[in-house]
Amino acid sequence: MEVPGKREINNFSCKPCEESDMLTQADGFCTNCEEYMCSSCFNTHKKYKLNRDHTLMDCNEEITRREDSSNFEKCEQHFSESVKFYCAQHKQVGCGDCMVIGHRSCKVDYILDKANDLKGTTELESLAKGPEICTTEAKRLLSSIKINKVQVDDINDKFKQEVNLFWEEITTQINNLRDRMLKEGECIKDRDSLSMEKLEGETESLINDLNVISDLFKSKVQSPSQLFVCSVSQKPKLDRLMKQLNDIKSRNKIETYEFIEDSNITRTLASLGQLERLQEVEDVFEPLKTFEDTARSAVSTPLLERQLICRHMKVDGEYLTYADNGNGDVGLYVDKCPIENDRYFEIEILSLGRSGTIALGLVPNGYPGNMQPGWGKNSIGYHADDGRLYNESGRGTVFGPKCLVGDKIGCWINGCRVQW
Known part of the structure; x- marks a missing residue:
């Protein structure tokens, strides 16, 4: 354990010399007798058999050891000791016993020195x-x-x-x-x-x-x-x-x-299964993660107002998210806006789920909500699980790779042509 250097303090007089009416500077402090002594008196002192094991401590070390105890907290583990040292490596304070036991190989600082160095900083x-x-x-x-x-x-x-x-x-x-x-x-x-x-x-x-x-x-x-x-x-x-x-x-x-009306209800009450429902809106303080901005033009009307069908999905501005609720319910969003030139939309795969059956495409008005885009008439769709493009058929053609987590699928309508 490396201990910081000693500080300079005042000199002390030899106690035995004082008793003989002499004034002699003390060379150290006998830790056993708790008296300051000069070298001559200490050597004479050690000649006696009972005093042979006595130790003479440097005066500077003794005055440091006798620092006013009111400036220190008492050690919780060694009740008779005061917390005087700080180990920067472990960011812990402790008494001398703590440092010897747990920080023998560490460099420790004397707290008063450390506090004086930090004072005003x-x-x-x-x-x-x-x-x-x-x-x-x-x-x-x-x-x-x-x-x-x-x-x-x-x-x-x-x-x-x-x-x-x-x-x-x-x-x-x-x-x-x-x-x-x-x-x-x-x-x-x-x-x-x-x-x-x-x-x-x-x-x-x-x-x-x-x-x-x-x-x-x-x-x-x-x-x-x-x-x-x-x-x-x-x-x-x-x-x-x-x-x-x-x-x-x-x-x-x-x-x-907020409450979202299903426009189909205003026309018919035949199918109560499609009745309006409570629509969850993502927390305004922590919005959904957005995808990369695209330079292609976007429709100004929010998705929330354009939705024709929205099941088991969350709407946030121009972004949609779907998470499996554990019941196997399919997420579906159908935009009621007509197809226009230079329209672009995309999805990002955050999880493949159980089977990775994710599809993106274009369908006509009235397209069955339980049918993948591309399977039915006048529809086209790209399916992530097999990398095939389906065009009005249940048999797709090889178009691209199977999509994995982190991949994005985009659809761009350019001059009445669909590009993926």
């Missing part, structure tokens, strides 16, 4: 301001949670209003389904409200814990040694609180949703 200031910064971030998070709590009710109110306005235009035959939809919205509201209540409580508790650490740091700001030891000893707890803060931030989400 930005490093020590940043250590002291750590809880304050974390507290500020936690308060911002709490503010966001409170806003979300308000939005939970606002979103639900808007949702219920749209549902009721729409239901005034249709017959009483679908009232039971309306109640089911409202209940679904209420469930989401209750779930989000409960979640925000829980997050609010966790955040308030987190702020209280941070305030305790902050007050502890402030109480020791006049003693760099204590502040340094406190900052090191509290760092694991502060790191844990920071991890807890980030965990709360990651869970600070509410489920936004």
Whole structure:
């Protein structure tokens, strides 16, 4: 264990010489007798059999050892020792016994030296301001949670209003389904409200814990040694609180949703299976991952307004996502806009699922929703699982490679020709 060099201190007088009315500078300190002695007196002192094992310590080492104990914390493992050393390699503080036992091969610093070196530096200031910064971030998070709590009710109110306005235009035959939809919205509201209540409580508790650490740091700001030891000893707890803060931030989400009319219902009530449903909208604070921007022209009308059919998919601006819900339900989106020149759209494969049956293509109005594009009349589609292009036939032609995770499939309509 490498220990930092000694510091210069004042000289001391030889105690035995003082008793003989002589003033002699002490050369060291007998650790057994706890007296300062000159070399001559110590040599005479060791001639006695009982004193042969006594050790003369350098005066500088002794004064360092006798530093005011009020500047140090007591060691939790060695109760009679004070925490005086710091191991930079392991970022731990401890007493002399701790350093000998656990840090024999490390370079350790004397805490007073380390504290004096750090005094007035930005490093020590940043250590002291750590809880304050974390507290500020936690308060911002709490503010966001409170806003979300308000939005939970606002979103639900808007949702219920749209549902009721729409239901005034249709017959009483679908009232039971309306109640089911409202209940679904209420469930989401209750779930989000409960979640925000829980997050609010966790955040308030987190702020209280941070305030305790902050007050502890402030109480020791006049003693760099204590502040340094406190900052090191509290760092694991502060790191844990920071991890807890980030965990709360990651869970600070509410489920936004709105009512989406199915235009088919306004024309017929024959198929109740296609009745309007609650449409989930991705969290406004963490939008869906976007694909690479394309230089090709895009339709200005949002996908949410253009959808003819949308099943088991989420809509976010100009992007769609599909995730298997475990029930094997097929994700389907059909754009009701007519085909125009210079139109482009693409998909990115994030997961192949069980069979990788992913298809992209063009279909006519009224095309069956359970049929892959390219199989039926007046349709064309590229299928990712076999790399074949299907053109109004159930037998595709080899067109490209099978698609894997990370691949993108694009379709561009150029001069009434379809390019893949």
